[in-house]
Amino acid sequence: MGVPPSVSYIVQIAVTIPMLQAFLKADGMAADTTVVVTHFFVMYYAALAVLTPPDALASVAAAGLAGAPFLKTGIHATRVAFVAFVVPFMFVFRPALLTLGTPTEIARDIVFAVLGIFITSMGLEGYGFRKLTLLERILALVSGIALIFPARSADFIGLGLLVVLIALQWAPWRKVAAPE
DSSP: OOOOHHHHHHHHHHHTHHHHHHHHHHTTOOHHHHHHHHHHHHHHHHHHTTTSTTTOHHHHHHHHHHTOOHHHHHHHHHHHTGGGGTHHHHHHHOGGGGTOSOHHHHHHHHHHHHHHHHHHHHHHHTBSSSBOOHHHHHHHHHHHHHHHSSOHHHHHHHHHHHHHHHHHHTOTTSOOOOOO
């Protein structure tokens, strides 16, 4: 707590990475892949530490510049960046995101990852082509999580729910509120 990301990463090299590599090797991941995946995982979380309370060095700076309360700024920063906390797990479950795979696997996983992150963000923030209803928010969250989840069947479910969400957002029977 209270250390810059580079120092946090260096500490985690000794503390966390050997354990993560052992878990991934036991799960059947190739040894050379575990090295890349674990370092990216730990480095990413070391960088995210500046956003979240109680440390939140970036939130402290932002709150000071904006003249806003620190805790409220830190909580808002965490909410806005919530999807970013999922990305390191995607590295583990979809190593092709780190270009560890065939060109087809890399392209497919990048498309599903971007879609999943985008749709989950829509659900968390409550806005798509226009403001989302509660049903649309739930559809967006379930669709995004399904696209992020590392199973091909979940990808198809997520794409199906995404089509339903887009249809609901463009539905002609929905009244569009006048701009304020």
